[in-house]
Amino acid sequence: MRSKECVAMLLAGGKGNRLGALTSKLAKPAVYFGGKYRLIDFTLSNCTNSGIDTVGVLTQYHPLALNSYIGVGKPWDLEREEGGVTILPPYIKQDGGDWYKGTADSIYQNIDFIEQYDPKYVLVISGDHIYKMNYELMLNAHIQKNAEATVAAISVGWKDASRFGIIDTNDENKMISFFEKPKNPRSNLASMGIYIFNWGILKKLLISDAKDQRSSHDFGKDIIPKMLENGNDLYAYSFEGYWRDVGTVESLWETHMDLLKKNSAFDLNERGWKVYSRNLNQPSQYISSKAIVRNSLVNEGCTVFGEVENSVLSYGVHIEEGSNVKDSVIMPNVKIGKNVKINRAIIGEGTIIHDHNVVGNLEDITLIGHREIVT
């Protein structure tokens, strides 16, 4: 086995409780996004586009769809003879089994996996963020600063700052303090949950953290604060592009609406930065002579007889005559009957909405789960 400079560990085990019905039997990174993708596509494509070819994916919550989806990583060009994608579920050892107790614990339990590649650096990323980031540039900054850990950070609005891990740095981007969800944030520089560690140091920390009964075994809550305490050299890496954590129904909807904005900050058609996903065999979309489709993203396999405005349609969506879909996100294989009105809603995979229904209102985002039938 050739050694790898940097191995990525992708955290994909989260339950995603705040996505409600969308994640009742589905891992959050497998949630559909943007008419064609699943959330994890963005992070995996970042790896590919950054030249990172060894990715461990840590799963434990309802992983069936996610595991089948990822396979050996072919769609993301991550099917490699050495390295590539490896799914890492919790497992039983000689002395019994443990579920992953936290983000840090999941890496701790897979030290053997990482050691196979004898890497200098480990990149820790999450499978539920929407962004395009060249991790190679971050790694270069990490190396140049001679850092022991580097945390990617983005400026957020001051009013939102207390929802994030907030980083305070000196002029050279060196971290002075880090507070998880502070009531009175000292800065508006938020951690994006993307870390590069020197593997030698991280390994030691993980082993000692695993023994620490009081630890919650979390990178943000435990590992980073311990490193600051120990006087390790931590740096922030400022990121200035589009980045969203789609952890709630509202943010999932808003991020979709961002895609539809004129001159959207997030371009799915960017040449040189493809977002890869598993392709399905669906025919071209059929837009009938009575349909109106405006300011929308529509995937293959859709048949549209009604009106679609400012919305995103995943594959296999069927919309009959007289219906109107506005400001909404429609997931795969949803069937919408005649004279249905849908407004500001997210409709889960395979749901059927019969004729004359009205879904959604102007106040909130309405969520209908997977495989429901609205009669």
Added chain:
Amino acid sequence: MRSKECVAMLLAGGKGNRLGALTSKLAKPAVYFGGKYRLIDFTLSNCTNSGIDTVGVLTQYHPLALNSYIGVGKPWDLEREEGGVTILPPYIKQDGGDWYKGTADSIYQNIDFIEQYDPKYVLVISGDHIYKMNYELMLNAHIQKNAEATVAAISVGWKDASRFGIIDTNDENKMISFFEKPKNPRSNLASMGIYIFNWGILKKLLISDAKDQRSSHDFGKDIIPKMLENGNDLYAYSFEGYWRDVGTVESLWETHMDLLKKNSAFDLNERGWKVYSRNLNQPSQYISSKAIVRNSLVNEGCTVFGEVENSVLSYGVHIEEGSNVKDSVIMPNVKIGKNVKINRAIIGEGTIIHDHNVVGNLEDITLIGHREIVT
């Protein structure tokens, strides 16, 4: 998703305690066999050669090597657009996670996986047996008998019968009784742990078994006896080829020695029944002008300067001058120094044996684990 007539569920979660050091950090189905293979290759190749293209592999004990090895099943021609191989680890659901508590429980927890394919039949097999069997013929017998379950069975010596699940049948192969490891066996027809069930019936049984607090959730101990009790139509399917359960160090060694017998009952070179495995990039084996190799199987990547007799060498084994390896099984990348004598031994992967050592005796089979150094 097209429906599949028959889905195979391959049990690969066992600890294999009786293989000692070989399985201290390795799932039993991943143990090396026959100089080139891992145990699971034989069962996976059986699936391919029987035309079964959908296989769920149930893992939970130290699965890293096994999962990486299986990948998406390319080496076994099981990388398919629909179906193919899927690794099924235990996982966390909305209400928490459960490890697999028994063979039946592992299938129960993956009912969703099976339901995707809407199969008529489910084939249950194990990943640690050495045999060649056309499951299609067994399925044909199952269908022809109009059975609800069929159990593959083989005649064993009467003295061994009490180590197996013993089946008593009538003239038409219908099962009358089944006793797990009986003290006084009624017949010498042993269950091979290979089952075909009608999925509809099995599903109901699994659901009720899961609720049964007293059940050990095992096919042999619980499901088959319950079916007999319920009056279901169970049939035995007689198998007459070579079959070995390599559960102990002794049986692992003996099965290797069987391969070396003149007119061996188990032919690895059989045209029309290839045993597939993941191939490694190793050069041809180099046999020096001082070497003697007789009645042995040798894999690519070996370099032999000493004597090898009646032994099996896996890839990358190096044997120096003056050494003698007899009646032994040498696993990958073992390095054997000069003037070493090895007799009736199994040497684990990556172990190094320095000059002048003597390993093994005429009484027992000597086992040296993986990555040891014998100085």
Added chain:
Amino acid sequence: MKNVMGIINLVNETDQLEELTYNRCIASTPFGGRYRLIDFILSSLVNSGVQKVCMFTQEKYRSLMDHLGSGREWDLDRKQNGLTVLPPLFDDPDESKKGDLYYFYCHRDYFFRCNEEYVILSKSHMVCNIDFKPILQFHKEKEAQITVLYKEDKEELYSLTRQIKVNADQKVSSMQGYHTKQQSDPFSMEMLLMRKELFLDLVETSIAKGWKDFITDAVIKNLDLLSVYGYKYSGYLGIINTVQSYYKNSMDLLNASLFNQLFHQSHSIYTKTKDEAPAAYKSSASVLNSLVTNGCIIKGTVENSILFRGIEVGEGARLKNCIIMPNSVIQQNVNLENAILDKHVIVNMDQEIIGDPKMPFVAEKQKVI
């Protein structure tokens, strides 16, 4: 269908597709928004349960090879069975004049190594989504030696077909040469089911007689000696071997019911997939009665048209009755009617091209207008 193998014969396919096939064979001609013609027969075979397919190629097959790759998309990338391409074995181009029989004959070793009992012989220019299982059933019931698929169609086809006469007992009494179809006579779909043994026998004896073409010679000249039955196919069928038939059959897909017959059956048509974003309809877009594929960015007006993947339609541009192949660019205020643009064509701003509705304007690959 495990004992049936598919043979796709691309040798001497009747080709009047003109500009569209200057640099490719019929089999690799783009069709229906995201497919190539080969996808239809290949998917039909796979969906019917055929696990082994061989393909006889003749010329201009480089883009076809690119498209097929390892056969993975059709689930034919296998160690056992799968897709095998059998190119001409001879170097002398004169030998190719000997016809498809000679191609088959040169590769007879390949067939000897196959265990399948039956073969389905077909060409690539039939657009359809067929289940062959009932045809095998029919073949066995009739105890036929050869079963030929045929179709009756009242509409004008604009394509070249082979007329066929089928008796009341479904026996084939005559088959003709290729002609432009005018009447509502039944015509052959050029798909034949027979035992592999008979196929090889016919190849060998026909070669010995100096014959060239499997259907024209080996089948038609032996029609009296063989029991040849006709199986009437009633699903969607497009026959593509002239520019006019290409255009008409493409436009037919804009009829939702025909579109559904072809694509929204229980079995999909497989093709090579690309990584393209969902189609983006901008606020100025107006799209009516059209097929649109991923990677398109539409700002203009599109009517009765088929857009392959990655097409840009600029603001103020108008497309009507057009077929635009992958990665072409229609700039602002272009007006295009009754046109077929091959791949990578660029139509500069303000251009206007109006083709004839019967004989559309065709732009070759990579043309800049």
Added chain:
Amino acid sequence: MKNVMGIINLVNETDQLEELTYNRCIASTPFGGRYRLIDFILSSLVNSGVQKVCMFTQEKYRSLMDHLGSGREWDLDRKQNGLTVLPPLFDDPDESKKGDLYYFYCHRDYFFRCNEEYVILSKSHMVCNIDFKPILQFHKEKEAQITVLYKEDKEELYSLTRQIKVNADQKVSSMQGYHTKQQSDPFSMEMLLMRKELFLDLVETSIAKGWKDFITDAVIKNLDLLSVYGYKYSGYLGIINTVQSYYKNSMDLLNASLFNQLFHQSHSIYTKTKDEAPAAYKSSASVLNSLVTNGCIIKGTVENSILFRGIEVGEGARLKNCIIMPNSVIQQNVNLENAILDKHVIVNMDQEIIGDPKMPFVAEKQKVI
């Protein structure tokens, strides 16, 4: 090495391999028990970190395509980068007489689309396991325009090579045509590193001058104008372009230290793998100083020989100084010395063939003796 792409040029390779290349190109000639010649340069490039390789093919490349498949075994089956085969773009065989420069020229569009800064140009007949990283380093340090790899070898090579003269400051002062090497002069490995821009420049200007061959014309005729440096390679090298050199270099592999130099480095040589059981040495087998590959079943005596995969050696058979390619069968009591058998050859019982040690007996593919 992300900014370096590999170009493997199979056009007009000097080929005196006779029977061994009647139906294949040099690049796909089996070598070393389980490889084909192409594997060595391809693995060297990949192991050096090159992620994009293109290959110019000329003729007899069908078996090469089978071998390479999607490039998966070399980890070159990629969406981004990976392996691209660039076949001749012209149909007129006369145009191929224009030389490799014309092949490069026809595909210049391909290079324009590549972002890499450097190219490594090579052929396929060099057996080696090279790390190109230090060569790029050398190229930059010398501020060379072109770096040519060369080697000095005291032994007789039996192959055709191009002599090269390198000054004390490592500048190349002359390069000759192909000759059988007799003396210990340094010779070119026909591997060149340069900026892609310079490569394309040389192609374009040389075509304009009516030149044909990249090295003979574009490099050698410009030797005064360009700063060409020589990098001396000291690892294992086999040059295979005559039957004699094929035989000698094969036999050299039976020297354990040369074998280890080529194969047991930190980097593997990749090849297409097959599903064969481990080699079976039966109780009557006697094997000395030989390379043996999986799938072999040995009952006889094998000495100083190379057995590719799937060879059967019957009881009482004796092989000495032989090279036996895949799936050949040596029946009982055959006596074979100094012979090369191509794939699928069968030698019937009791036959005896003794070739000349300098000019071995060669049996063509599928021959029955």
